[in-house]
Amino acid sequence: MTTELSEPGAPADEGREHRATAVAHPNIALIKYWGKRDEQLLIPYVDSLSMTLDVFPTTTTVRLTPGADTDRVALDGSAAVGEQRQRVVAFLGLIRTMAGRAEPADVDTRNSVPTGAGLASSASGFAALALAGASAYGLDLDAIALSRLARRGSASASRSIFGDFAILYAGRGTGSEADRSAYAEPVAVPDFAPAMVIAVVNGGPKLVSSRAAMRRTFDTSPLYRAWASSSAVDLADMRTALRRADLDAVGEIAERNALGMHATMLGARPPVRYFTPATMAVLDAVAGLRAEGVSAYATMDAGPNVKVLCHPEDAARVVTEVGRAAPGSAAVIARCGPGARLRPRVEP
Numbered sequence: 001m002t003t004e005l006s007e008p009g010a011p012a013d014e015g016r017e018h019r020a021t022a023v024a025h026p027n028i029a030l031i032k033y034w035g036k037r038d039e040q041l042l043i044p045y046v047d048s049l050s051m052t053l054d055v056f057p058t059t060t061t062v063r064l065t066p067g068a069d070t071d072r073v074a075l076d077g078s079a080a081v082g083e084q085r086q087r088v089v090a091f092l093g094l095i096r097t098m099a100g101r102a103e104p105a106d107v108d109t110r111n112s113v114p115t116g117a118g119l120a121s122s123a124s125g126f127a128a129l130a131l132a133g134a135s136a137y138g139l140d141l142d143a144i145a146l147s148r149l150a151r152r153g154s155a156s157a158s159r160s161i162f163g164d165f166a167i168l169y170a171g172r173g174t175g176s177e178a179d180r181s182a183y184a185e186p187v188a189v190p191d192f193a194p195a196m197v198i199a200v201v202n203g204g205p206k207l208v209s210s211r212a213a214m215r216r217t218f219d220t221s222p223l224y225r226a227w228a229s230s231s232a233v234d235l236a237d238m239r240t241a242l243r244r245a246d247l248d249a250v251g252e253i254a255e256r257n258a259l260g261m262h263a264t265m266l267g268a269r270p271p272v273r274y275f276t277p278a279t280m281a282v283l284d285a286v287a288g289l290r291a292e293g294v295s296a297y298a299t300m301d302a303g304p305n306v307k308v309l310c311h312p313e314d315a316a317r318v319v320t321e322v323g324r325a326a327p328g329s330a331a332v333i334a335r336c337g338p339g340a341r342l343r344p345r346v347e348p
């Protein structure tokens with residue numbers, strides 16, 4: 001299977017112009033990544049499997065600035081500062097090492113989703129940055145190599161290199177063997193195109209970053225390793241359910257995997273709890289829909305927001321019930337979306 005990373009019309013030599021723009025979409029894991037076995041290389045402890053969405057894209061332009069003394073990073077029009085800037089600068093350094101070049105760059109990133117709210121902005125962000133950065137610095141990487149690169153920015157970003165469904169392998173060994181074997185690839189799922197209702201109960205930044213939360217959970221939660229082994233079973237079951245295009249089985253497995261991941265966080269010392277009363281109300285609404293015969297299943301990431309997997313024809317009803325359960329929330333209906341893409345250069 002080949003993955004086309006350029007839209008028709010994107011110039012093949014765009015990299016030589018030392019400027020590139022890429023678009024990537026967030027992904028939501030049905031089998032979660034939580035915990036790292038190598039914090040430097042961002043190697044996950046468990047395999048994960050996700051659905052890429054068709055909403056909330058990130059658009060990132062990287063332009064080399066040979067005369068400048070430092071990188072400039074803008075996020076939604078404002079200069080990025082602190083750790084956010086540092087992560088981008090470190091990532092550019094990695095690309096520069098791979099490309100054997102030294103010029104600094106200007107990075108302009110636009111998110112259409114609240115940053116840092118558990119809505120996978122770092123996944124779309126680093127997938128777009130990996131593709132735009134690799135292209136601007138003239139690196140010729142295939143999609144699997146790009147997923148490895150994106151992983152170094154944020155592990156979940158490696159899955160956003162691909163559209164539809166993708167798996168991120170935790171890999172094996174240490175050092176360069178681990179780096180080589182921890183990559184994402186597409187999971188072919190013919191005839192399965194569910195909807196995912198993204199219920200934003202709180203769009204504000206989370207109190208504990210996912211990186212800090214997963215470190216604390218991995219280091220201190222007695223429940224973590226039990227979840228990690230059951231997650232391997234969940235993954236095998238999920239592959240079977242996807243092959244059968246069985247939404248009820250996919251949803252049940254995704255929900256148990258996500259709630260199990262949150263249980264590991266509740267067991268951390270001190271505990272990490274992303275659930276809020278509004279989260280609980282939405283989870284109750286999802287259970288209520290099921291009691292009425294609607295196939296609806298919840299998953300949650302490192303934040304209070306809930307994503308509900310359902311048949312496309314039930315999505316409007318899910319949105320109504322979510323709105324009733326959590327007044328003031330906003331819900332967006334997503335479907336499967338595309339992998340990361342270079343945007344054709346628009347000449348002035």
Ligand code: 2P0
Pocket residue numbers: 027028029031032033034042048122123153154155156157210211300301302
């Ligand atoms: C996931 N999450 O599989 C899981 C489920 C959140 C919960 O990947 O440290 O931003 O940059 O690798 O990828 C969020 O963590 O963490 C995440 P880093 P990332 O989607």
